[in-house]
Amino acid sequence: MSDSGTTTLDRLPPGQSARVTAVSDVGHRATRLMEMGLLPGVAVRLTRLAPLGDPIDIQVRGYHLSLRAAEAKLVTVRRDEF
Amino acid sequence: MSSKNPAQPPPLSTRREGPGLGVHEIGPSTAEHTPAVRRIALVGNPNSGKTTLFNQLTGLRQKVGNYPGVTVERHEGSMVGCAGVRVIDLPGCYSLDPRSLDERVARDVLMGWHVKESAPDAVIVVVDASNLERNLFLATQVLELNLPTLIACNMIDVVEGRAESMDVAGLAAELGVPVVATAASTGRGIEALRTAVRRLRTESGAATPGSYPRSRGWAASGRFDEAVREIGAVLDEGEAFDPRVREAVARLLVSGPGTGDAEGGGVPMPARLRARIQQVRDVRGLGRDWNAVAEATEARYRWLGELVARVTSRSAAARASWSDRIDHWACHRVWGLVIFSGLMAVMFLSVFSWAEPAMAGIEALVRQLGAGARAVLGQGALADLLVDGVIAGVGNVVVFFPQICILFLFIALLEDSGYMARAAFVMDRVMAGAGLAGKSFIPLLSSFACAVPAIMATRTIESRRDRLTTILVAPLMSCSARLPVYLVLISALFGPSIWVRSLILFSMYGLGLATALGVAMVLKRTLLKGPTPMFLLELPPYRRPQVWGTLWQMWQRSKVFLVQAGSIILALSVVLWALAYFPRGLGRHGGDPGAQLRQSYLGRIGQVLEPAIAPLGFDWKIGIGLAASFAAREVFVSTMGVVYGVGDDVDEESLSLREKLIAARWPDGRKVFTPLVGISLMVFYVLACQCMSTLAVVRRETNSWRWPAFMFAYMTGLAYVGSLVVYQGGRALGWG
Numbered sequence: 001m002s003d004s005g006t007t008t009l010d011r012l013p014p015g016q017s018a019r020v021t022a023v024s025d026v027g028h029r030a031t032r033l034m035e036m037g038l039l040p041g042v043a044v045r046l047t048r049l050a051p052l053g054d055p056i057d058i059q060v061r062g063y064h065l066s067l068r069a070a071e072a073k074l075v076t077v078r079r080d081e082f
Numbered sequence: 083m084s085s086k087n088p089a090q091p092p093p094l095s096t097r098r099e100g101p102g103l104g105v106h107e108i109g110p111s112t113a114e115h116t117p118a119v120r121r122i123a124l125v126g127n128p129n130s131g132k133t134t135l136f137n138q139l140t141g142l143r144q145k146v147g148n149y150p151g152v153t154v155e156r157h158e159g160s161m162v163g164c165a166g167v168r169v170i171d172l173p174g175c176y177s178l179d180p181r182s183l184d185e186r187v188a189r190d191v192l193m194g195w196h197v198k199e200s201a202p203d204a205v206i207v208v209v210d211a212s213n214l215e216r217n218l219f220l221a222t223q224v225l226e227l228n229l230p231t232l233i234a235c236n237m238i239d240v241v242e243g244r245a246e247s248m249d250v251a252g253l254a255a256e257l258g259v260p261v262v263a264t265a266a267s268t269g270r271g272i273e274a275l276r277t278a279v280r281r282l283r284t285e286s287g288a289a290t291p292g293s294y295p296r297s298r299g300w301a302a303s304g305r306f307d308e309a310v311r312e313i314g315a316v317l318d319e320g321e322a323f324d325p326r327v328r329e330a331v332a333r334l335l336v337s338g339p340g341t342g343d344a345e346g347g348g349v350p351m352p353a354r355l356r357a358r359i360q361q362v363r364d365v366r367g368l369g370r371d372w373n374a375v376a377e378a379t380e381a382r383y384r385w386l387g388e389l390v391a392r393v394t395s396r397s398a399a400a401r402a403s404w405s406d407r408i409d410h411w412a413c414h415r416v417w418g419l420v421i422f423s424g425l426m427a428v429m430f431l432s433v434f435s436w437a438e439p440a441m442a443g444i445e446a447l448v449r450q451l452g453a454g455a456r457a458v459l460g461q462g463a464l465a466d467l468l469v470d471g472v473i474a475g476v477g478n479v480v481v482f483f484p485q486i487c488i489l490f491l492f493i494a495l496l497e498d499s500g501y502m503a504r505a506a507f508v509m510d511r512v513m514a515g516a517g518l519a520g521k522s523f524i525p526l527l528s529s530f531a532c533a534v535p536a537i538m539a540t541r542t543i544e545s546r547r548d549r550l551t552t553i554l555v556a557p558l559m560s561c562s563a564r565l566p567v568y569l570v571l572i573s574a575l576f577g578p579s580i581w582v583r584s585l586i587l588f589s590m591y592g593l594g595l596a597t598a599l600g601v602a603m604v605l606k607r608t609l610l611k612g613p614t615p616m617f618l619l620e621l622p623p624y625r626r627p628q629v630w631g632t633l634w635q636m637w638q639r640s641k642v643f644l645v646q647a648g649s650i651i652l653a654l655s656v657v658l659w660a661l662a663y664f665p666r667g668l669g670r671h672g673g674d675p676g677a678q679l680r681q682s683y684l685g686r687i688g689q690v691l692e693p694a695i696a697p698l699g700f701d702w703k704i705g706i707g708l709a710a711s712f713a714a715r716e717v718f719v720s721t722m723g724v725v726y727g728v729g730d731d732v733d734e735e736s737l738s739l740r741e742k743l744i745a746a747r748w749p750d751g752r753k754v755f756t757p758l759v760g761i762s763l764m765v766f767y768v769l770a771c772q773c774m775s776t777l778a779v780v781r782r783e784t785n786s787w788r789w790p791a792f793m794f795a796y797m798t799g800l801a802y803v804g805s806l807v808v809y810q811g812g813r814a815l816g817w818g
Contacts, residue, residue, distance in 0.1 A: 025373050029616055034379045035177045037216045051415045052511035055617055063213045064621035066507050071616060
């Protein structure tokens with residue numbers, strides 16, 4: 001699902017930078033993601049996956065946050081061009 | 083700080099009741115007359131250095147306890163250098179809209195809703211300067227509570243180390259409150275913070291709805307403010323909540339979970355009011371087509387982004403810090419797991435073997451004490467009670483101390499350094515599959531040594547359900563106390579081959595592990611069913627652990643164990659001793675301890691149990707052993723020694739005990755201890771809950787008798803069924 005580089009956070013390859021375009025509003029989980037700083041317009045970078053593939057580690061607003069792919073799916077991002 | 087109407091006190095409805103409060107105005111003439119702050123709360127994100135700051139402010143004058151009714155730790159201390167000021171370290175939180183029990187406690191205390199803990203007079207928000215935006219998010223919420231507030235801009239040394247700068251005065255001007263730059267790990271800024279606390283005076287809250295608190299630089303939409311005003315008016319009318327926090331509550335009711343019940347983290351309020359508020363929310367479409375939560379959050383962060391840009395200079399490019407470089411290995415696909423296994427092996431060894439000398443020392447000390455007491459008291463029932471009951475009972479408690487201390491120290495080092503988050507990150511997938519949390523790994527691993535400290539270690543698990551599951555299955559991991567039982571049976575009944583013996587021993591451990599995972603999965607699907615809590619974990623930069631403060635808190639927690647769990651263990655020890663001691667000498671005099679045991683209450687219990695345990699292949703003498711194991715599983719061996727007349731200071735190496743076991747016969751001449759019975763008995767020990775110390779600790783950690791009772795019931799049931807299946811199944815297959 002790639003129109004002009006839009007995808008969800010869980011699908012970014014390790015090392016990829018992107019910008020959040022939307023956080024799907026599904027109840028308290030989305031709220032929590034937003035409170036932790038994942039909001040439209042913010043820059044994120046997928047640092048790595050855990051050894052077993054899940055959870056993922058992202059950099060956002062200057063700190064490292066790890067979350068499961070299931071929740072990362074709620075965040076839509078647009079890849080940064082190089 | 084500005085004051086509201088200096089000439090007149092505010093109207094009665096906005097005045098707060100309580101000691102040490104009053105109207106103030108800044109000025110040297112009135113400063114001495116104004117009451118100072120008595121209780122100040124520390125609030126902040128996890129990993130912001132709040133605990134280190136707390137340690138610096140209070141020195142060793144701290145007390146650790148629990149918030150009543152919940153297993154959330156409560157830290158309080160008195161501030162050094164500020165006479166009469168008490169500091170409360172509230173649980174770390176990311177937002178005042180709570181997602182966990184810890185956050186709910188923090189919010190409740192700050193709002194003044196907590197049943198036993200009144201609102202503080204002032205608050206210090208600890209902010210991580212190297213991570214400002216997210217930390218200030220909480221600060222904006224706290225500022226709206228209208229408490230006298232200070233901001234401790236902590237970890238300023240990290241910022242400087244990155245060659246970035248922070249305009250502290252600018253930040254203070256933007257937020258409208260004093261900001262003190264601190265580096266708690268080195269003590270920098272602490273004195274300035276103390277001075278700022280001394281200068282704080284309590285203010286009467288400005289609480290008319292619609293007035294903007296000093297801090298509010300963020301602006302949401304017009305309709306947001308309207309909604310807050312409308313709900314604020316409803317709250318005013320109903321005189322609900324302290325006027326100080328009324329506007330903050332109104333805002334919460336617009337942008338938070340709304341009128342959800344208090345259990346779920348909603349705002350506690352009477353039903354009538356709840357209905358009215360819900361009406362307002364429905365009319366405005368809140369929680370339906372208007373996502374006010376998102377709007378408020380975005381507005382806050384928008385303002386914070388601009389504010390942070392104004393007060394800091396930061397290099398835009400992301401630089402790989404040394405912390406990132408360590409993580410390249412620590413979270414590596416292969417090396418990450420290797421490093422993790424290595425660290426776990428070291429931890430396990432340290433608890434398992436390094437505690438040994440200390441434990442042996444304690445046991446020797448207890449024996450000396452007992453001998454000394456006996457020398458003074460001579461013979462007789464009182465002497466026996468004191469020596470074999472009380473002193474031995476206390477010994478049973480204190481002997482856990484080394485293991486608890488070592489495990490807690492290790493865990494504290496892992497947490498403080500920041501590695502614990504990586505461990506949870508690496509293990510999450512595996513543990514979640516079994517219905518456990520990533521952080522369950524350490525308690526479960528240490529349960530192979532002893533479940534008592536392991537269960538205490540589950541405090542690091544945030545989710546209540548995950549924590550409870552871990553606690554309930556931890557005793558299934560075969561602890562070191564079961565080892566003597568396994569060894570004595572294996573060496574007596576399974577021949578000399580080391581391969582056979584090792585295989586059987588390993589299988590017992592494997593059975594425990596498999597059962598633990600299975601039970602965890604079942605529990606998560608049935609009794610402890612519920613939505614999976616979100617896994618959101620910050621990976622803080624690696625830091626040097628603050629050993630001094632950690633040691634102090636470890637000591638405090640161990641003390642709590644000694645007093646609370648210890649008293650239960652002591653009581654049960656005495657009871658067990660009494661059951662084996664009475665009734666005395668019917669028909670015989672002190673000669674044969676075996677005979678004494680057989681006709682004691684404990685012996686009678688064994689005989690009463692026999693019909694129930696015969697289908698498992700056990701006779702009444704084994705029954706006595708099972709009952710005595712309630713004190714500690716390894717007691718089985720010495721009890722068998724007594725019952726079979728070999729003496730009570732045998733251990734699993736004893737040849738004479740082995741011979742007696744092999745020679746034991748049922749009345750009809752069959753051997754009691756066949757290999758099948760051996761397996762059946764070992765399976766029973768794998769699965770049964772026989773350790774009163776474990777139950778005492780579970781009681782302490784879950785704050786109720788319900789869970790220890792449940793644990794006892796389900797494990798005993800499992801053990802019975804397991805042994806039954808093994809024994810009867812084996813008989814059916816002709817292995818009798």
